[in-house]
Amino acid sequence: MDIKKTYSISELAKEFDVTTRSVRFYEDQGLLHPTRRGQTRIFSSKDRVRLKLILRGKRMGFSLSETKELFDLWDETLSxxxxxxxxxxxxxxxxxxxxxxxxxxxxxxxxxxxxxxxxxxxxxxxxxxxxxxxxxxxxxxxxxxxxx
Amino acid sequence: MDIKKTYSISELAKEFDVTTRSVRFYEDQGLLHPTRRGQTRIFSSKDRVRLKLILRGKRMGFSLSETKELFDLWDETLSxxxxxxxxxxxxxxxxxxxxxxxxxxxxxxxxxxxxxxxxxxxxxxxxxxxxxxxxxxxxxxxxxxxxx
DNA sequence: AAAAAACTTTACGTTTACGTAAACTTTATC
DNA sequence: GATAAAGTTTACGTAAACGTAAAGTTTTTT
Structure with a gap:
């Protein structure tokens, strides 16, 4: 279990040293799925893990869509x-x-x-x-x- | 020593499975320095090695400009x-x-x-x-x- | 409650690494 | 010597991954 249950966009951005713009972009591309409180995004620890994976993927030369494919595949696999x-x-x-x-x-x-x-x-x-x-x-x- | 002394653009393209467009682009960006016979590019085995390095760099997540910096740095180092x-x-x-x-x-x-x-x-x-x-x-x- | 901080959407701009097409020249093949 | 093959330049187009700015809303701090 991760320390915390939910995260704001800027918490995640700060923790992983990316911009909030990037985080929103990743959501836009379907890599993250925050819920909302009103308009505001609320990220789960699953989202946090995925962000970590996204960034590691990038360091390893993976494109966002490659990473997304893996995420999607894994989700379907679980079913x-x-x-x-x-x-x-x-x-x-x-x-x-x-x-x-x-x-x-x-x-x-x-x-x-x-x-x-x-x-x-x-x-x-x-x-x-x-x-x-x-x-x-x-x-x-x-x-x-x-x-x- | 490599087998051959010089290479045409399409030879290199074929060998490393890239397009001639890419090879010309790499020259444009200052990563390769073919000589010319008339208009036609003639690549040396040094160019061939560098092309190999460029592609490996890409697989390792290096941008072309990062690779170019290394090339330039190395050339200056030799001096x-x-x-x-x-x-x-x-x-x-x-x-x-x-x-x-x-x-x-x-x-x-x-x-x-x-x-x-x-x-x-x-x-x-x-x-x-x-x-x-x-x-x-x-x-x-x-x-x-x-x-x- | 007024100001500041954090968040939002919308949308146009930018860089990288080529793709693609046009129009032309040089080299190889029949 | 015609024609195909390979090469060239010029130039506009494109996908990916954000940057940046505007304009507004919500939340927090004073």
């Missing part, structure tokens, strides 16, 4: 007929493949960053060696500028 | 003054943090998919148990429909 369940299992398998691809991409990127960093450090070491040599040269012939 | 080298090391560290975040996101997603899949399978098992019971009932009282 529980066999076709829906199988469809969900299928979708899950596909997503797993995507995640595998992403893990590969990340691993590759990390390797390349390792070599990039190594090269940087080598180049830096080179530069600093040069510097030290120059300083040494200065100390050994400090009058070299005056002599002309 | 090798100290400030650039330190800046690059800094940037690399930041990117590593991003990757860590993404790995966390993926791990979370995988866990949730595990539990989702488990629930699906349970629900399926339930449904199939019911089904079997119904069939059993039919066999034991096959005349139940006729008797009325």
């Amino acid at each position: 529980g007929n066999e076709k829906q369940l199988l469809l969900m299992l299928n979708t899950l398998a596909n997503k797993r493949e995507q995640l595998e691809q992403q893990k590969n991409d990340i691993a590759q990127a990390e390797m390349e960053m390792d070599t990039a960093e190594a090269r940087c450090r080598e180049a830096l070491a080179e530069l600093q060696k040069k510097k030290r040599q120059q300083e040494k040269a200065k100390k050994e012939e400090p009058e070299s500028m005056e002599q002309k | 090798g003054n100290e400030k650039q080298l330190l800046l690059m090391l800094n940037t690399l560290a930041n990117k590593r943090e991003q990757l860590e975040q993404q790995k966390n996101d993926i791990a979370q997603a995988e866990m949730e998919m595990d539990t989702a899949e488990a629930r699906c399978r349970e629900a399926l098992a339930e449904l199939q148990k019911k089904k079997r019971q119904q069939e059993k009932a039919k066999k034991e009282e096959p005349e139940s429909m006729e008797q009325k």
